Amino acid sequence: MEFSLLGPVTVATGAGELPLGPAKRRSVLALLLLQPNITVSIEQFITSLWEDEPPAHARTVVQGHVSRLRQTLAEGGADAYGVELATRGSSYLLRLPEELIDAHRFSELSALARPESAAQDAVSLLREALGLWRGPALSGTVSGAQFAAAAHALEERRLAAVEALATAHGALGEHGQAAAVLYAEAAANPLREGLVAALMGALYRAGRQSDAINWFHRTRQLLGEELGVDPGERLTRAYEEILRAEAVATEPPRQQPAAGPQPSAPRDPRTQLMPDQGRQPAVPHQSSQAPAGGSPQGGTERTGGDPAHPTAPRHLPRPPARFLGREAQLAELTWWLTDNGGGESPIAVVAGPAGVGKTACAVQWAHLHAAAFPDGQLFADLGGFGEGAEATPAAVLREFLLGLGTPPDHIPPSADAASALYRSLVARRRVLVVLDNARSSAQVRPLLPGGPGCATIVTSRSRLDGLVVTDVARPVPVQVLGTDEGMALLGTMLGHERVAEDPDAARALVHLCEGLPLALRAAAAQLTARPRWRLARLAAALSDERRRLSLLSAEDTGIAAALATSVARLSADDARLLSRLAMGSGREVDALAVAALAGSDPDHARDGLDRLAEMHLVDEAATDRYVISTLVQLFARDKDAGEKGS
Missing domain, CATH: 1.10.8 (Helicase, Ruva Protein; domain 3)
Incomplete structure (x- = not known):
């Protein structure tokens, strides 16, 4: 059960959203969730719902809404989650584990982030926190001063998390990504000077000084027209820092005496952070593995990024919590990817059923062996088996190129050109690429690096046999635990x-x-x-x-949600076949029996069973013998019953 305040006020269970009813009932729930495990008096409800003009029967209305909420929560299985809506005299108390409230999880994740001292972890934490937002906070509640104030406070915390995320990207040298994070928020909040100042700094360090200066002049004009004030200290300071840095960058070098020690080369002002942005140097990590006779990128042509200072991205998610086992899979990955088992630019496909821990295995190995890839680790969730749309190669390549130091305006618009630039940038580097949750081999191929020092891990619920055929990928199956x-x-x-x-x-x-x-x-x-x-x-x-x-x-999360995304990717014929398998009394079937059950020829049944096995929805136990797990059976039966019921 999940209670949402960061967007429309809702309550969701594994079976879907609970029907909460009209705005006032949602508002009663919102007040209880804003003060979880604390009693709220009926007078507070009346004041919040009607402010200065409550009706004569306001107390009865509140009591009715509480009664209906209690019934709705009970029907949603509240007891199983430790949720209770209790009456305490003339007050009410919503008792529940606070981690069930998205606003509480958002606050915890944001508080854990340390954008300057632990930037990579902060990026993961803050992205997860901001991903909890589904729209303006407390949507669907009545309009009133208390709800407006609470929504404003939540929005302020969201914007603070956005600025912290940009700071973390900046500390990692990912200034283009920092600018991208801030741009939409600054456009939506044009009078929030702190956001604009942070955006100006990110744009300047990303090599877009004219855009940074334009933002200052645009904001100064808007402040004058809307509020009749001049820019504040932070915005003015950001502007002056850019002007001073530009003056240093364009100053001609002074003549030096012919004899005597020569001064060091002038520092590029873009490698120095501006005030309020921390003190980590913005010069990206440079690999110690540069080939003889060239830059670490193998050339000096500046098609994207700075060949003299290649960026070393660190995009891996946090290591999986309390990871254990999988020694065989980790050893095979080590042999194939780092001990030259796979030759040049090796690829491993970590495949298995939904919920078996493929991503955890891949990310654990990547963290254990990050030192073997000093030029960076790239990570992308391809969304092949998610509820939303799949990630397109063009979108992933853009993120990779930004991470590798390519200015946003240097990224080619076409996926083919972006893929070529990406391969050029990593051709002489030692980079690990982790492509998580892939649906097909075609989705993966444009994202594969070509450099001999690079390695790629792909995770998928499908075996991705195409990669094995065309790219000599090494299958690394992950099985259930003993x-x-x-x-x-x-x-x-x-x-x-x-x-x-x-x-x-x-x-x-x-x-x-x-x-x-x-x-x-x-x-x-x-x-x-x-x-x-x-x-x-x-x-x-x-x-x-x-x-x-x-x-x-x-x-x-859970087994039902994971299986739903797998089944959603099946064709109509394969989904019907899975449904028929689930209706059987046993777990083990043979192809001939399935053909008879489905009314099709044996070859057609074998093809369908093979496709289900490739998706790990059934297991091939022997020739023409297949096993379906009880959990898959239960899910398919529930899905079939739900469709018939609707």
Whole structure:
């Protein structure tokens, strides 16, 4: 169950959004969520909903809205999430784990970010925090001073997080990305001088000094016309810093005496940060692996970036929390990608079913071996199995080129030209590229580097056989965890003492979760939220197949959500085939039986089963013998029942 304030006020469960009703009822819920686990008096509700003109029956109206909210939450399974809407005399209390509220998670993620001292981690944290926003805060509530003030406070925190994200990009030398982060916000808030000043600094350091100066003059004119004031200290200081730096950059070199020590070369002012932007140098990391007779990029032509100072991007997400096991897969990746097992520019495809931990395995290896790729690590989520649209090669290439130091106006508009520039920039560098969540080989190919010192990891729910054929990619399958590994994962999540109290129940949980790390983590989340529950109680609840998928979900993640994105990528024929397999009583089927069940010829059935196996929705146990997991069966049955019901 997830409560949202950062956009429309909503409550969502694994089955979808709960019907909250009219604006006043949403407003009652919003007031309770703004003060979670604290009593709110009925007088506060009346004042917030009607301000100075409440109706005579206002108290009854509030009581009615609370009663309907309590019923709606109960129907959504509030008890299972530790959520209770309680009455305390003439006040009400919404008791719940605060991490169920998106505004609370946003605040925690933002507070953890250290844009200057831990910039790479800050980028990941702040992107995740800002990704929780779905529109103006508290949308759908009544108009009133209290809601407006609360929404304004949340918006101020959002803008502060945007500026912090830009600062983190700047500390990493990613000034083009810092400018991109700030541009839309500055355009939407043209009188917010701090945003404009930060944008000016980012634009200047990205080599766009004319754009930076134009922003100052535009903002100065707007301040005069709208407010009748001059620019404030921060905006003026940013402008003066740019002018002083430009004067130094254009000053002709002074003549030096013929004899005596020569002065060092003038420093480019763009390598020095402006006030309020931290003190890390903006000169990008330069590889120690430059080839003899050339720059680290293998040439001096400046088609994008600065060949003398190549940028070393650090785009990896944070290392996976409490990662364990996968020694065989990590060893195979090491052999193939760094021990010359794969030859020049090797590629590994980490493939497996939804929720098995492919991304965690790839990111863990990338962090362990980052030192082997001193010229940078690039990461992109291709969105091949997500709810939104897939990432286009052009969009990913733009991010990669910005990370490699290419000014935004030097990036070619066509994907083919951008791909060629990208390959040129990394041709003589040692760069690791991680392409996560790919749908097809065609989506990946334009993003592959060609340099002999580069390596690529691709993760996918599909085997991506095309990459194996055309690019000699190495398949690295990731399987479900065994019983001992699954129990060890539960121990790291819950504490080994709690697992040791009832090892039989722990084994039962691993079995019911079918060894899938995502399912085990979701089960651990349920137990973490209920410290008084014994493992046997959850195992008993999961034994009820009608509840299993909902219990193995946490907020917007879980087995049902993961399988939904896989099934959504199937053709209509393959989706029907999966549905028929799910209706069977057993887990193991053969191609001839499936052909008879589907009313098709055996070859057609084999082709469909092979496509499902390629997507890891079934497993090929032997020739013409296939196994479907119980979790996939349950999901397909629920989906089929839902479609028939609608």
